[in-house]
Each structure stands twice: as structure tokens, then as C-alpha cells.
Amino acid sequence: MFRQLNFAIVHGTIALLLGVTLLLSSANTNLTQRLSDFSERALRLPEFPAFTARRIVAKAVFWFDQGLNLKEELEVLRDENVKLKVLLAARQGDVKLGESDMLTAEITLRRPEDWWEKFRINKGSKEGIRPGFAVLNNGFLVGRVYKVSAHQAWVRLLTGLEMMVPAVVSETRDLGVVAGDGKGSLRLLYIPSESPVASGMNIETALVNEYLPAGLPIGTVGGVLEEKDGYSVFVVKSKAQLSRMYQVQIYIPSGGEK
Amino acid sequence: MIINSLLMWFLQDLLQVFLRGWMLIPDFMLMFVCYKSITSNYGLSRMIWIAFVGGLCWDLRWAGILGLNALAYTVALILSxxxxxxxxxxxxxxVILAAVMLMGHLTVAVFRLIILGIPSHYLLYQVALQQSYAVVLSIIFGFVFYKRGNKSNAPQA
Known part of the structure; x- marks a missing residue:
């Protein structure tokens, strides 16, 4: 009996040490990411029944339980969509959004330690996604695609420390940069202190490249965070549901799809 | 035992896929392994490695951090x-069995929160709900234990 217990203590200690070693050495490495992607691919077939059941249940809930509410919501969203398209067309003459310009993708992995930095979606190059494409939620820019494989892609969030997006305040045409603080908040930088930018004004993207066109809504201006060297830093209020994102829309520019 | 644990893991995975975004599934593969280690005479060493590998597979599939659940499952099993x-x-x-199993499950949740922090209040709410489902599972395991006549073949410490 004691021999068995001693064995258990040895095995338990080895398992604990191995666990600690893995935990300390594997966090945020490419190998972990690759292994994680591989396991997702390997389990795709055995998990297929659950995915199918989920889709059926989601559809049933959609049609039977929330039909009326969703219909009303759909109307509002349709109006917003039309408004968005008009805004885009007005802001940027050469970009025309068609029916297939927005691709909906599900978030399949959002690692807690990178919560405000990045996440993975279930659409990839086979669906026409390329690095640099804009990612929206609730009609507002939340990030950009930075890594793409055949059936999945990684998105870098606007709230992360590594993302900066040139932006313009719609009402005053002041140019600045929207950046994240790594803790879930957005800031608007480099706005001259004498500028008339005020709380409640709309912020949208300034032209960066063909993948991230001008006029994509980012949020609205909040209060002044600080003033330094003649420039103000404003809080940006995004209407995207950054903490409760399950789906996102990928903006595929004309000619971007395969 | 290994096959049963594998099936439990797979069932847990399927339910997580099915209910992703709606709720967090309790770790019933861990609860199953804890129950078996307590009530059966499978070697504890073997159970430790089953829990470890189960946690590691969960890390690969869902957590994205190798070692997180592997370590948590191992600690929870040993503690239980x-x-x-x-x-x-x-x-x-x-009742004591149900409490011990719930404690094991809670250990994993606390361990995850300590390592990962609390990304949002919504997630914290989901973790709390997950623990409430674990209470139900613990009661079920306690009931099974009761029906089987409180037999414990586990080696004595």
C-alpha cells in the first residue's frame, strides 16, 4: 500500500512539474498556436454533429422564440446598413459596397491572456479573406485580419497595444490615430488642443489602403483623457460589443474575394 | 478506464461545441476521474496521468495555453x-463525496481565474453559472455513490 502511495506521490510530482513547465514555456508561442489550430482541424469531423445540432437549435430559437423581436431588430439593422453604405459611398467615391462585401465569421478562439489583443475566426483564404482586411462588429471597426490560413484567420483587435488606425473626426475633419490601451479601451491621439473636437462626435477610418477604406465607423468621441505638448488624447466610445463578440463581419473590398 | 475517460472528454467537448457562447460546460471529465479515483481501486498514479492528459487535450482544443488545465486537473484530482x-x-x-468533488471542480475554476485573471464581468458570471451546474453534477455523483452502497475501494492514504 505504501509502495503504491509512494508511486502516486512520484507520479503526482512529475505531472505537476510537467504542468508548470508547460504553462511557463508555452504561453503565447507559435508552436502552441499551431498545435491549437491543428487540434481544431483534427476534431472538426468528430465535432461535426455538435456543430450541426448547434446550427439547428440556433435557427429554431431564431425562428420560434425571438421571431418578432428579431424582425424589428432586422429592420433597424437594415436601416443602419443602408445608412452605412450611403456614408461609405459619400466618403469614398471609388469604393462601392455590394451584397457580398461583408462576410460573417464566428469567433472560434479568444484566448483570455490575449483577450484585448487578438482572436481567431472560422473563415480563411478559401472564403476570400486576406491579411489587412477590416473586421467589424455591430457595424463598427474592431480590428484587422493579420494571419490567414485556408479555413481560419487571426484578427488583431483595435483594443490591443499593437494596433493603430488613422482616423478622422467626421464633424471637424481632424485627423488623428485611434489606438488601444491593451485593457479594452480605445483612445484618439494627436488631436491639436485648439481643435473644436467635442464629446459625441463621430470617428471613422481615414484612408489607409485598399483593404481598409475611409469612412468605416470606429466610434464616438468621449471625454478628454489628457493634454500634452499641444495635443489632446480623447477616450473613444465604440458601439461594438467588445466583451460579447461571438460573430464578426469581414469587409471584403471589391476584387478582394477570390 | 482510459476509454471511459476519453468518452467523457469527448462528450464534454461536444457539449462545449454545442453550447459555446451560451454557457460554460462543467469539467465533468475531471469529475468522472475524481469519482473513479475515490471510489474504485484504479491506481492513483494512472488516474493522475489520465487527468493530466485530459487537461492537456482541453488546453489544446479550448484554452490555447498548454499546461493550464493539465496542471489544474492534476491539482484538483490530488486534492480531492x-x-x-x-x-x-x-x-x-x-454528501461528503459530493462536497469533495465540487471542491475539486472549484479548484480548477479558481486556478484558471488566478492564472488568466478576469477578462470581463460576463465571463465571471459564466464561471459562476458553470459552478452551479457542477453542484448538480456533484449531487448526481453523490447519488450514484449512495445507490452503489457507499463502497470505496480506493487505497487508503
């Missing part, structure tokens, strides 16, 4: 086994 064996034999009731 230890607490159970602290009890005198006549005190090992179904």
Missing part, C-alpha cells in the same frame, strides 16, 4: 483524493 482519504471511513458519506 487527499481530502477524501482524510475522512475516517465511516464519515465517507455521499
Amino acid at each position: 483524493f487527499w481530502f477524501w482519504n482524510l475522512m475516517p471511513k465511516n464519515g465517507r458519506t455521499p
Whole structure:
């Protein structure tokens, strides 16, 4: 009996040490990411029944339980969509959004330690996604695609420390940069202190490249965070549901799809 | 035992896929392994490695951090086994078993929160709900233990 217990203590200690070693050495490495992607691919077939059941249940809930509410919501969203398209067309003459310009993708992995930095979606190059494409939620820019494989892609969030997006305040045409603080908040930088930018004004993207066109809504201006060297830093209020994102829309520019 | 644990893991995975975004599934693969280590005479060493590998597979599939759940599952299993064996034999009731299993499950949740922090209040709410489902599962395991006549073949510490 004691021999068995001693064995258990040895095995338990080895398992604990191995666990600690893995935990300390594997966090945020490419190998972990690759292994994680591989396991997702390997389990795709055995998990297929659950995915199918989920889709059926989601559809049933959609049609039977929330039909009326969703219909009303759909109307509002349709109006917003039309408004968005008009805004885009007005802001940027050469970009025309068609029916297939927005691709909906599900978030399949959002690692807690990178919560405000990045996440993975279930659409990839086979669906026409390329690095640099804009990612929206609730009609507002939340990030950009930075890594793409055949059936999945990684998105870098606007709230992360590594993302900066040139932006313009719609009402005053002041140019600045929207950046994240790594803790879930957005800031608007480099706005001259004498500028008339005020709380409640709309912020949208300034032209960066063909993948991230001008006029994509980012949020609205909040209060002044600080003033330094003649420039103000404003809080940006995004209407995207950054903490409760399950789906996102990928903006595929004309000619971007395969 | 390994096949049963694998099936439990797969069932847990399927339910997580099915309910992703709606709720967090309790770790019933861990609860199953804890239950078996407490009530059966499978070697604890073997159970430790089953829990470790199960946690590691969960890390690969869902957490994206190798070692997080592997370590948590191992700690939870060892703690559960230890607490159970602290009890005198006549005190090992179904209620105590349910409490020990719930404690094991709670250990994993607390461990994850310590390592990962609390990304949002919504997630914290989901973790709290997950623990409430674990309470139900613990009661079920306690009931099974009761129906089987409170037999514990586990080696004594």
C-alpha cells in the first residue's frame, strides 16, 4: 500500500512539474498556436454533429422564440446598413459596397491572456479573406485580419497595444490615430488642443489602403483623457460589443474575394 | 478506464461545441476521474496521468495555453483524493463525496481565474453559472455513490 502511495506521490510530482513547465514555456508561442489550430482541424469531423445540432437549435430559437423581436431588430439593422453604405459611398467615391462585401465569421478562439489583443475566426483564404482586411462588429471597426490560413484567420483587435488606425473626426475633419490601451479601451491621439473636437462626435477610418477604406465607423468621441505638448488624447466610445463578440463581419473590398 | 475517460472528454467537448457562447460546460471529465479515483481501486498514479492528459487535450482544443488545465486537473484530482482519504471511513458519506468533488471542480475554476485573471464581468458570471451546474453534477455523483452502497475501494492514504 505504501509502495503504491509512494508511486502516486512520484507520479503526482512529475505531472505537476510537467504542468508548470508547460504553462511557463508555452504561453503565447507559435508552436502552441499551431498545435491549437491543428487540434481544431483534427476534431472538426468528430465535432461535426455538435456543430450541426448547434446550427439547428440556433435557427429554431431564431425562428420560434425571438421571431418578432428579431424582425424589428432586422429592420433597424437594415436601416443602419443602408445608412452605412450611403456614408461609405459619400466618403469614398471609388469604393462601392455590394451584397457580398461583408462576410460573417464566428469567433472560434479568444484566448483570455490575449483577450484585448487578438482572436481567431472560422473563415480563411478559401472564403476570400486576406491579411489587412477590416473586421467589424455591430457595424463598427474592431480590428484587422493579420494571419490567414485556408479555413481560419487571426484578427488583431483595435483594443490591443499593437494596433493603430488613422482616423478622422467626421464633424471637424481632424485627423488623428485611434489606438488601444491593451485593457479594452480605445483612445484618439494627436488631436491639436485648439481643435473644436467635442464629446459625441463621430470617428471613422481615414484612408489607409485598399483593404481598409475611409469612412468605416470606429466610434464616438468621449471625454478628454489628457493634454500634452499641444495635443489632446480623447477616450473613444465604440458601439461594438467588445466583451460579447461571438460573430464578426469581414469587409471584403471589391476584387478582394477570390 | 482510459476509454471511459476519453468518452467523457469527448462528450464534454461536444457539449462545449454545442453550447459555446451560451454557457460554460462543467469539467465533468475531471469529475468522472475524481469519482473513479475515490471510489474504485484504479491506481492513483494512472488516474493522475489520465487527468493530466485530459487537461492537456482541453488546453489544446479550448484554452490555447498548454499546461493550464493539465496542471489544474492534476491539482484538483490530488486534492480531492487527499481530502477524501482524510475522512475516517465511516464519515465517507455521499454528501461528503459530493462536497469533495465540487471542491475539486472549484479548484480548477479558481486556478484558471488566478492564472488568466478576469477578462470581463460576463465571463465571471459564466464561471459562476458553470459552478452551479457542477453542484448538480456533484449531487448526481453523490447519488450514484449512495445507490452503489457507499463502497470505496480506493487505497487508503
